[in-house]
Amino acid sequence: xxxxxxxxxxxxxxxxxxxxxxxxxxxxxxxxxxxxxxxxxxxxxxxxxxxxxxxxxxxxxxxxxxxxxxxxxxxxxxxxxxxxxxxxxxxxxxxxxxxxxxxxxxxxxxxxxxxxxxxxxxxxxxxxxxxxxxxxxxxxxxxxxxxxxxxxxxxxxxxxxxxxxxxxxxxxxxxxxxxxxxxxxxxxxxxxxxxxxxxxxxxxxxxxxxxxxxxxxxxxxxxxxxxxxxxxxxxxxxxxxxxxxxxxxxxxxxxxxxxxxxxxxxxxxxxxxxxxxxxxxxxxxxxxxxxxxxxxxxxxxxxxxxxxxxxxxxxxxxxxxxxxxxxxxxxxxxxxxxxxxxxxxxxxxxxxxxxxxxxxxxxxxxxxxxxxxxxxxxxxxxxxxxxxxxxxxxxxxxxxxxxxxxxxxxxxxxxxxxxxxxxxxxxxxxxxxxxxxxxxxxxxxxxxxxxxxxxxxxxxxxxxxxxxxxxxxxxxxxxxxxxxxxxxxxxxxxxxxxxxxxxxxxxxxxxxxxxxxxxxxxxxxxxxxxxxxxxxxxxxxxxxxxxxxxxxxxxxxxxxxxxxxxxxxxxxxxx
Numbered sequence: 001x002x003x004x005x006x007x008x009x010x011x012x013x014x015x016x017x018x019x020x021x022x023x024x025x026x027x028x029x030x031x032x033x034x035x036x037x038x039x040x041x042x043x044x045x046x047x048x049x050x051x052x053x054x055x056x057x058x059x060x061x062x063x064x065x066x067x068x069x070x071x072x073x074x075x076x077x078x079x080x081x082x083x084x085x086x087x088x089x090x091x092x093x094x095x096x097x098x099x100x101x102x103x104x105x106x107x108x109x110x111x112x113x114x115x116x117x118x119x120x121x122x123x124x125x126x127x128x129x130x131x132x133x134x135x136x137x138x139x140x141x142x143x144x145x146x147x148x149x150x151x152x153x154x155x156x157x158x159x160x161x162x163x164x165x166x167x168x169x170x171x172x173x174x175x176x177x178x179x180x181x182x183x184x185x186x187x188x189x190x191x192x193x194x195x196x197x198x199x200x201x202x203x204x205x206x207x208x209x210x211x212x213x214x215x216x217x218x219x220x221x222x223x224x225x226x227x228x229x230x231x232x233x234x235x236x237x238x239x240x241x242x243x244x245x246x247x248x249x250x251x252x253x254x255x256x257x258x259x260x261x262x263x264x265x266x267x268x269x270x271x272x273x274x275x276x277x278x279x280x281x282x283x284x285x286x287x288x289x290x291x292x293x294x295x296x297x298x299x300x301x302x303x304x305x306x307x308x309x310x311x312x313x314x315x316x317x318x319x320x321x322x323x324x325x326x327x328x329x330x331x332x333x334x335x336x337x338x339x340x341x342x343x344x345x346x347x348x349x350x351x352x353x354x355x356x357x358x359x360x361x362x363x364x365x366x367x368x369x370x371x372x373x374x375x376x377x378x379x380x381x382x383x384x385x386x387x388x389x390x391x392x393x394x395x396x397x398x399x400x401x402x403x404x405x406x407x408x409x410x411x412x413x414x415x416x417x418x419x420x421x422x423x424x425x426x427x428x429x430x431x432x433x434x435x436x437x438x439x440x441x442x443x444x445x446x447x448x449x450x451x452x453x454x455x456x457x458x459x460x461x462x463x464x465x466x467x468x469x470x471x472x473x474x475x476x477x478x479x480x481x482x483x484x485x486x487x488x489x490x491x492x493x494x495x496x497x498x499x500x501x502x503x504x505x506x507x508x509x510x511x512x513x514x515x516x517x518x519x520x521x522x523x524x525x526x527x528x529x530x531x532x533x534x535x536x537x538x539x540x541x542x543x544x545x546x547x548x549x550x551x552x553x554x555x556x557x558x559x560x561x562x563x564x565x566x567x568x569x570x571x572x573x574x575x
Contacts, residue, residue, distance in 0.1 A: 009069030016065035025050040048118035060520035070493030128157035218248040316387035318397030335437035361388035379414030394423040487561035
């Protein structure tokens, strides 16, 4: 007569897995500060964090499950007939191998993805909340324009937060009419089809001809002709009217109204010429200044909108970069990487700090060295701010309002190969930037394939290679250690269960919750000692010797444990 009618220990072990995950999930649910995670991310972050923590503690949880299942619940295997013993041991090894393979798949495939997702959700939440906080502070100080920039960045991450949406509306309501118009111009999505109420080319050309030939209104004629060219830059008739109308305007006597119109037309022409030669930065400032003076001119509005859609390819707003990179949550994020090399030259880039908001990545204090392989410096320059644009770091920072506050690159030596429009060409994947600032904790959290990838990325950093190889060796050893821990726990549990097989004392059940925590302490200590021994062997005798020693030790321990468990079960069966 036995207390538990469980034929094998493995359903009990699975039950321990489930209970442990539920415990971790509930613990995180009540311990996570809801203020740190934005509402739209919370449940996704909670599930991801619970999964990550469960995998972090899986070895200890598994050992606890083995101890509990084999010592207290699964008893029928202690009454095996001799002819069933071999089958049971085969099933035991097969099941442990399956569990180990599932652990490898989960830890090496799912775990890195989910862990990265959890980190990004937390990072984006922290960034969005900090931006929202800064927006409130700027609003309280009366700096509504800056507050609006912050709140827009915050909403880029947390799009549907009603509190942040209402705060943005409150900030907008505090803007002056001119500031509101400028903001609307900067955030508009107008296209060519909306210019002049979508009038067609022929209609505008007809108005230009009527104004010139019939009304002799050369200002209107020039404006309509330029409007045609806005829609059809190759229209020869519009070009002719534009030129002769401009000549008439220029030849007329000075008159305040004519002078004002002449200035407007001249600036429009200058802006259009800058736009035509794709100097979008100069064109932006020209039309930006005109927009302040003539806030409802459709020609100006159209070109300003069009320029704002083209600016991200050649520039960025440096005041946005300054605002984002000044946030307290950014901190010191210094890293260095080898951007390019060939047989004779090298280029090294260092970055003081980096920040990512939504899909935008900003950099602060970029320093670039180009030198010959022998050490002679070819060029050296420093850029205060930059922004990632595809495979370039754009260094053409312009201030949203002030033309005099453009980002200035300090060229200290030589002539660097910088693209005038795009900036610094990256010969590495920007997604790999995180690898250039890795810490020991980052290495320990990486999977085997991530470590192999990191070794390839950092193959020019000799100091990293040995550390990475050691960490890789330890990662490969973990599944084998899981198998060893499983057999050790089974052996201990089977031995202890013999004393109370028929009627285990009830008080033992009170100690069941302690077993996982005890297993966690012991497992962590054993793994720590294992790492010390492995590191000593590797740095003392090299990688090949260490691999051979560990392989022989693992095979020996597993073989001894396997036959020891078989022998123990055989004795109990015989008894």
